[in-house]
């Protein structure tokens with residue numbers, strides 16, 4: 001565990017959540033969007049597990065990885081153009097196949113009742129993020145919702161986390177990030193926040209190997225895992 005991480009890990013003033021792979025299992029919708037884009041270029045579909053490993057770096061990075069994996073890498077203007085074509089496709093595949101990750105409502109209710117401020121900091125575009133949270137009736141839990149297009153640099157840069165915390169009025173040292181990937185880990189470290197990573201998300205590296213302050217099986221376990229931390233941790 002990181003020095004100084006103990007108190008905000010046990011009783012943070014604010015918790016920021018990643019979206020894809022943390023609050024929602026959105027990979028089936030994202031794969032549907034990617035495969036529709038690939039089909040429009042006469043390329044065969046990618047399997048869900050392959051697309052999962054491409055999620056977490058924003059939509060442009062997803063497209064870049066998908067075309068590279070399909071043997072048709074895109075660079076510069078061609079990637080920009082594919083990104084433009086993807087935008088309306090992506091918006092049609094936000095909630096049809098997407099489900100909440102286990103324990104989301106329980107964890108959000110728990111922290112809400114405990115007076116903890118909450119926000120979302122994701123590399124997914126802002127409007128898509130809002131639409132998904134609205135679909136699942138979760139918007140009201142969050143005092144800040146920051147998407148990847150609301151900041152200059154995506155996670156692992158700290159920008160989205162710092163903007164969300166500024167909106168919540170909480171210092172990074174009093175807050176905690178819950179995520180599923182190396183991008184989340186990097187962003188939290190750059191922002192000076194402790195980080196809990198969940199198993200079962202979209203990290204292509206086992207989360208135990210990423211160096212988080214704590215690793216949990218799911219959001220079901222999060223409150224008890226936090227309470228179980230030693231007072232002097």
Ligand SMILES: O=C(O)COP(=O)(O)O
Pocket residue numbers: 018019020021055056057058059062121122123124125155181
């Ligand atoms: O759009 C993505 O790459 C997913 O973003 P997230 O894991 O930061 O929510």
Ligand SMILES: [Mg+2]
Pocket residue numbers: 018019020021022056179180181201202
């Ligand atoms: Mg994620």
